[in-house]
Amino acid sequence: MSNASKHPLARVLAQTLKQQGAELVALESIQEVPGLGVEAKFQNDIVRLGRADWVGAISGARTATFYRRGNVEAVEIEFVDNLRNGAQRLIAEFYDLGISVEILSGDTATAVIDVADQLKISNFSAGVTPVEKYDRLRSLKADGQRVLMIGDGLNDTAALAEAHVSISPSSALDAARSASDIVFLGENLDQLVGLIPLATASQKRIKENFRIATFYNVIAVPVAIA
Numbered sequence: 611m612s613n614a615s616k617h618p619l620a621r622v623l624a625q626t627l628k629q630q631g632a633e634l635v636a637l638e639s640i641q642e643v644p645g646l647g648v649e650a651k652f653q654n655d656i657v658r659l660g661r662a663d664w665v666g667a668i669s670g671a672r673t674a675t676f677y678r679r680g681n682v683e684a685v686e687i688e689f690v691d692n693l694r695n696g697a698q699r700l701i702a703e704f705y706d707l708g709i710s711v712e713i714l715s716g717d718t719a720t721a722v723i724d725v726a727d728q729l730k731i732s733n734f735s736a737g738v739t740p741v742e743k744y745d746r747l748r749s750l751k752a753d754g755q756r757v758l759m760i761g762d763g764l765n766d767t768a769a770l771a772e773a774h775v776s777i778s779p780s781s782a783l784d785a786a787r788s789a790s791d792i793v794f795l796g797e798n799l800d801q802l803v804g805l806i807p808l809a810t811a812s813q814k815r816i817k818e819n820f821r822i823a824t825f826y827n828v829i830a831v832p833v834a835i836a
Contacts, residue, residue, distance in 0.1 A: 645740045655680035673721040696800030701729045743769040
C-alpha cells in the first residue's frame, strides 16, 4: 500500500518492506488523499495508511504513520527524522541575509520542535494541513512579504503554487515539481546555498544592462536619424 504514495514516509516504508522480503498483495480502489494518507480495499475491508486522526488512532509524540484494516486496532509505525544535507548551511545563510524562516509541517509537534531546534528556527507550526499551508502563504503575501517556499510533497503543492518563488528537489512528487519554479537535482540542499545572492546579482546586472541600453539608444538613435 505504501507503494501507492509518493510521500517520503511511505517511500521509506515501501523500501524497508522490500528489503525485508515482504510479500505484495493486490489492492483495489487505491486513492491518495492529500494531507491524510492512502486508502484502498482488501478482501472487502477498508485499508488506510496515514494520519492518526484519519485512521482512527491517537497520535504519539514522534513522527509516525498509522495502518488500519477494517475494524482492527490501528498499528503505529514510527520514524526518525534526519535533516537533509546542507539544511543547516542554507538556513544559516538565510539568517545572514536577513531573511525570516518559518516551518510549516504536518508532522507532530515533538518532531517539528526537534527539527526546529537543530536548525535554530523559532517560528514553526506542526500538524498543518495543505489548506492551512496555502492560507498561511496568502496571509504573508497580503502583508507585503515576498515568499520563497521549499517543499516536496503532495501536501505542499497548493502552497508551492501560491509562493512568489517555489523550489522542490527532483525526487519530489510530480505535482510538487510541476508547481515549483525551480527543481534541483538530488536531495542535497547544499545546491541552494548561494542562490539568493546569485539571483540578487543577476537582477542587478539586468537592470544595469537596461540602463546602458536606454542611454545608448537616447544618443545613438538621434545620431542615426541625423
